[in-house]
Amino acid sequence: MKEQDKQKGFKTPKGYFEGFTDKLLHNIDKEASSMPKEDGFRVPDNYFEKLSREILQKLDQQETKVKVLHPYRKYYYAAASIAAILVLVITLQFNKGEGITFEDLANSDIESYFDNNELGLTSYELAEVLAINELEISDILETQLNEENIIDYLDDNIDDFEELNLENDELQ
Amino acid sequence: MIAEETLVDQLKQKKTQQKAFEVLINTYKERLYWHVRRIVVDHDDTDDVLQNTFIKVYRNIDGFKGNSKLYSWMYRIATNEALTFLKIKSKKLGVSSEELQIKIVANLQADVYFEGDQIQLKLQKAIASLPEKQKLVFNMKYFEELKYDEISDILDTSVGALKASYHLASKKIEAYLKAD
Numbered sequence: 001m002k003e004q005d006k007q008k009g010f011k012t013p014k015g016y017f018e019g020f021t022d023k024l025l026h027n028i029d030k031e032a033s034s035m036p037k038e039d040g041f042r043v044p045d046n047y048f049e050k051l052s053r054e055i056l057q058k059l060d061q062q063e064t065k066v067k068v069l070h071p072y073r074k075y076y077y078a079a080a081s082i083a084a085i086l087v088l089v090i091t092l093q094f095n096k097g098e099g100i101t102f103e104d105l106a107n108s109d110i111e112s113y114f115d116n117n118e119l120g121l122t123s124y125e126l127a128e129v130l131a132i133n134e135l136e137i138s139d140i141l142e143t144q145l146n147e148e149n150i151i152d153y154l155d156d157n158i159d160d161f162e163e164l165n166l167e168n169d170e171l172q
Numbered sequence: 173m174i175a176e177e178t179l180v181d182q183l184k185q186k187k188t189q190q191k192a193f194e195v196l197i198n199t200y201k202e203r204l205y206w207h208v209r210r211i212v213v214d215h216d217d218t219d220d221v222l223q224n225t226f227i228k229v230y231r232n233i234d235g236f237k238g239n240s241k242l243y244s245w246m247y248r249i250a251t252n253e254a255l256t257f258l259k260i261k262s263k264k265l266g267v268s269s270e271e272l273q274i275k276i277v278a279n280l281q282a283d284v285y286f287e288g289d290q291i292q293l294k295l296q297k298a299i300a301s302l303p304e305k306q307k308l309v310f311n312m313k314y315f316e317e318l319k320y321d322e323i324s325d326i327l328d329t330s331v332g333a334l335k336a337s338y339h340l341a342s343k344k345i346e347a348y349l350k351a352d
Contacts (some may be wrong), residue, residue: 035349036295039315040288041209047219048205052197055226056190062227116263118256 176242183233193230200243201226203316204250210311211254213276213296215285221257225250244325251308251326273300291349298348302341309334310341 182192209218228249262272277300280286312318320331
């Protein structure tokens, strides 16, 4: 009844309700379009036309580099290889047992290698290789953690520190 | 357009390799260019990354087993190349990857190959502030208009996780654009 009373005396423009949904959706779209659809980037003129040629040339250049230009070179390589083997054998004879092993690398060298080279391994891949189960926390941390440090850390970083004391309370 | 399987076969045979590679470049150069460009932003850097991507594709085509689509495989190589490029760049400059992002967008205003207006510049700043994965998903969905299935294939992430990332990224960007 009340609904009908309200309508008495009021009128809406013709077709108002029919067009309502469209108008609303249009307005929502307009609001969403505050995010531009174009990113504003452009490329130099004719860039794409030249690209294939450039890549093919690059490939050609790289392949020419490995072409054998002088067939007699392989004899030089053979001679050099024999000489190298002789030198190696002689050196090994004189320096038996003094070869360089992985252990001889300084830790700092290994660390700087990892710092400067892109390993291309994700943390998951690393996790598969590392025997995490056999590691102790002291293997990773140089400074030993004492109980006080741990409590200080938890106190600073946990919202409700009291919650952690639950077990203690129960013991008391 | 040439069928993907035919193209892969031709790429693997010495006799047809060169011609097929040219077709491959012409088919994918623009799509991959824009994909890389949105990650590394600078045109010259994009050019380097894109050329390396195609060369890697050429050299490793024998390793392509056809488990995924050729274009997803290429997109994956391009994405990895672009991200590795940025990592090396930040290491060379001695800055963190976040600092590098700020630097890159700051250079955009003076970039001759950027002609965006203030809103577009702000949009780039907003995108630069996103975490790596969200940035990739946002660009691939919003600008490149790839389907979730396709992005899932490229980034090796479930569709559900991608939708969540895209939703978060859009919310952050909207908030960034509306601020001040």
